[in-house]
């Protein structure tokens with residue numbers, strides 16, 4: 001059986017108020033890890049006691065893998081120390097005590113028309129702004145767009161040279177799981193910066209056509225429709241999909257569903273099948289940077305869960321502690337059984353709410369006891385096969401989990417561990433409540449650490 005023929009139906013995030021925009025107040029403090037994704041950490045360029053302004057460069061490094069970091073609050077650097085991130089790792093982080101003034105640093109003149117920039121200038125601007133790709137696998141956007149000689153050739157994620165012309169720019173106006181909503185929310189609004197972002201992405205990737213992928217049960221999408229109608233060359237289209245067929249909106253299943261192309265797993269990349277795939281949030285962050293020449297200092301995230309007083313789409317400063325966001329939303333109605341950074345299915349449970357929100361955190365959910373399955377008392381695998389029936393990449397998750405739990409990581413790898421896209425479908429259906437994705441992530445991490 002081919003990949004991605006299996007899926008599980010999940011409810012929409014469509015309860016009243018779930019797409020309400022909530023503008024949270026300026027936090028008193030932000031903490032900015034110098035490593036905001038799975039790349040190399042940056043080196044601080046400020047010291048404790050320095051005063052900083054919004055948008056000021058506070059950490060940098062060499063190479064496209066290391067993202068520069070900018071202050072998201074004006075105030076004083078109060079600490080540079082190791083702090084916990086939402087991934088559970090500890091990395092150096094810069095803490096800024098706000099002065100309440102929210103003063104922006106003086107930036108170079110307003111940017112020239114992005115269409116006049118060369119590809120190298122565009123890449124430099126993208127890198128300087130510290131942009132990442134949001135979605136399932138965050139990485140520095142400039143790095144993802146390199147090398148510039150594409151479409152003639154590019155390197156695949158495992159270092160092989162691949163000659164594959166990119167013909168399609170795919171913009172996913174979808175969220176990686178139905179519990180999240182920022183991309184769908186943004187798709188219904190109009191954005192001055194979107195045309196410039198699309199032009200830049202097409203120039204950098206060489207794609208001739210643009211496909212917007214939208215949620216069939218959401219909308220309307222006035223700007224996307226007018227971009228399609230206004231394209232005289234008829235190279236822009238909209239493809240609606242049923243986004244509740246989880247995990248259809250993850251990169252590999254999405255490309256299969258929309259274009260019928262199969263990204264080679266486990267190490268393949270959309271480019272390997274001629275697709276430059278970005279979500280709408282990434283495109284808008286790029287467009288905003290090209291328009292204003294400012295780095296990204298705030299972001300939208302989905303907030304929800306029955307324990308939270310208020311749900312919707314929250315606008316927050318990057319670096320705000322999860323606890324401060326919860327307080328800004330009116331606090332908890334009752335003690336939460338679980339707080340998750342990210343989506344309810346693929347996100348990570350948090351035990352320390354001083355963890356700051358970073359660019360790749362798409363959501364914050366405070367769940368009640370009746371909304372979760374407690375994994376502390378998980379049982380032995382009963383070989384029921386339910387996980388096999390839902391795994392979109394045809395693995396045998398129950399067996400893989402046994403190898404991982406016993407530390408037989410190489411054996412798990414031989415059985416397809418890295419083909420797992422961490423969708424969480426197996427967790428969702430397991431009657432023994434086994435923490436399957438947790439075990440897979442842990443095993444992958446151990447194997448990758450051992451090879452560094």
Ligand code: SF4
Nearest residue numbers: 391420421423424426
């Ligand atoms: S998390 Fe991995 S093993 Fe489980 S269903 Fe998804 S792809 Fe399959």
Ligand code: SF4
Nearest residue numbers: 381382385387398430
């Ligand atoms: S669903 Fe759970 S109990 Fe059933 S086979 Fe898979 S891991 Fe084992």
